[in-house]
Amino acid sequence: MTASIGLTWLGHGSWLIEPTGYENESADAPLRIVLDPFLTDNPSAKVKPDQLGAISHILVSHAHFDHIGDVAKIANANDATLIANFEVAQWFQQNHGIHKNVMMNTGGRVALPCGDLLMTPALHSSSFPDGTYGGNPVGFVLRCGGKRVYFACDTAYFSDMAHYAHRVDLAVLPIGDLFTMGIEESLAAIKAIEPRRVAAAHHGTWPPIAQDVNHWAHRVKNETNADPVVLAVGDNWQV
Secondary structure, eight states: OOOEEEEEEEETTEEEEEEESOTTOOSSSOOOEEESOOOTTOTTOSSOGGGSOOOOEEEOOOOOHHHHTTHHHHHHHHTOEEEEEHHHHHHHHHHHOOOSEEEEOTTOEEEETTEEEEEEEOOSOOBOTTSOBOOOOEEEEEEETTEEEEEOOSOOOOTTHHHHHTTOSEEEEEOOOSSSOOHHHHHHHHHHHOOSEEEEESOSSSGGGOOOHHHHHHHHHHHSSSEEEOOOTTOEEEO
């Protein structure tokens, strides 16, 4: 069986990640990962946290409210493992009793049943709604059965993306502009990374980050060597 990674865009920067077909797959303990869960207060979300089904792991890229909104609810309801930088994991441990966690930092790698997860740098800011420092913002490269997916998360473009994510099977990049890279900078990132395919995130949630994703896809197709993947909120796609 060939490994694949199922991705469902939950809106904004939130993704449901479902690796299947890998060597150590267990039907009794499926690997179902949610990245930056922000559903309850997300005007673009189509599901609520209790509609996700069983979640085994939660990835958090940074501490802003629109990336951590439902972390505690999902973690405590599912006994899920939180994977985040040290400051984020510590804050959830102290404030929400989430002790099942992996405290990492930029450049570190952690094993998962399907392969491993690399924590990459991101150029952004990070603080909790209460003002607590949230450590360095990050992205992730998930490796599963020879497939690699790069979640840049909230970030500007930076040239070292090419080191961490060169020629991944799929790069997920923010395009909303204002708070992250926009369309122009995403094209520079794609040219540097040279992914096989690229998907957009962190756009359309509110008017300040509205973007024409079809225009973005047209430019990706015509100005880079990557194939654009256009997803609506709730759409699923297999890597």
